[in-house]
Amino acid sequence: MTEQLLRAESVRPAVAVYGASGHTGRFVVRELSRRGFTAIAIGRDAAKLAAAGFPAGVRQVVASLEDPASLARALDGAAAVINCAGPFLDTAEPLVSAALQARIHYLDVTAEQGSAQATFARYASAAEAAGVVVIPAMGFYGGLSDLLATAAMGDWSRADEARIGIALDSWEPTEGTRVTGRRNTARRLTLSGGTLQPLADLAPNAVWTFAEPFGAQEMVELPFTEAVLIGRHLQLSELHTYLNTAPLRDLRDAATPAPVAADASGRSAQTFLVEVEIRRGSTLRRAAARGRDIYAITAPLVVEAAERILSTETAQGGVFAPGALFDAANFLVALAPDLVLS
Structure with missing residues (x-):
């Protein structure tokens, strides 16, 4: 009996991934499998799912958002x-509607402000x-900056300003990124006067001096979904990304070109550094990750977030920014060693 209980406790719940055959989706499926979850790879094209090279044991299901019945079947058994x-x-x-109907948790990795706001x-x-639990924007753009800002905020209940600097050494976009860019044409929003406001006309490029190897970089103000997330739970007067x-x-x-794998994990050679500064009066607090x-x-x-949600039996329902739901620090x-903090 004890062995049976131990085996039952070691079985992790199933997590579905919609868009599993896409570039980011394949990383997410592999990360779920690496952590011992049963992954359900969902996509609209059976051939693309079959060619995605998923780890052994990944269930592949064809479903379309235009066919709610097929989507409900695909989500059956997922947590x-x-x-x-x-x-x-x-x-x-x-x-999200399908997840609520099935009473399962939902996370996405959007960088589109309009989508996160609507959720x-x-x-x-x-x-x-x-x-x-519903968490939009639990990805590099959005979730990472929200967590860093929350960690930097620490025990402050409010602050005057947050500045977020993002440096990439290059950007080889996926086709999905290009399609999204053409679809996402709304004016960018940022926090001004404590509320989300349309970004003013772009000022001349600024310079941000990052830690090495980036050093001084020419920058443009370009808020992503971190503005929506941060605005939901941190008391900030101003935010600039x-x-x-x-x-x-x-x-x-x-x-x-699209990203090219540079190692056995499939990662490209692209490097990034995100630095966050929180100011209250003349006092600055900082957090950074590379x-x-x-x-x-x-x-x-996103898989760390899913794991934490699923391991909490008394999780409160609602739509959350990650920094409002988790201990950010x-x-x-x-996330080490994938993420290096400083």
Whole structure:
């Protein structure tokens, strides 16, 4: 009997991944398998799922957001679903609805502010009533900066300003990134006067002096979903997010190739550094994290979140920013060695 109980306790719940055959989705499926979860790989194309090279034991299911019955069947037996299929302006709403119907947790990795905002606005009450945790933007853009800002904030209840600097040494965009960019044309929002406001006309490029190897970088103010997340739970008067201009030139160049694997894990050689400064009066607090491949790092970020949700029996339902739900400092430490903190 004891052996049977131990075996039962060692079986981890199933987690579904929608958009599993995409670039980020494949990283997420592999990370789930590495951690011992049963992964359900969901996609619209059986041939792409078959060619994705998933680890042994991954269940492959064809389902479409336009066919709720097929989606319900695909989610059967899952405890959570991770949405990796952009544009999230098109995929988040039907998949959150399906997750709530199935009473399973939902996470996505959107960098689209409009999608994250809509998830908070439309599903907060329903998720709370269902006892389901919903986390939008649990990826490199959005979730990572929210966690770093929360960790830097520490015991402060409010602050005057947060500045986030993101440096990439290059950007080889996936086709999904390009499609999302064409779909996501809304004006960017940031925190001003304590509320989300449209970003003012772009000022002349600033310079941010990062730690080495990046050093001084030309930057442009470009908020992503971290503005939506941070605005939900941190009391900040102003938020400014900057991205260096070099990777934007790569992104805007149609000839820039898609990511190329540089190691056995499938990660590209791209490197990143995110630095956060929180100011209250004349006092500054800082947090920073570096790593490789913005698509690959999204996998441990979102899977760590799913693991923490599923390991908490009394999880409160609702739509959350990661920094509002998790111990941010502890969460970031758990991502080593994929993420290096400073």
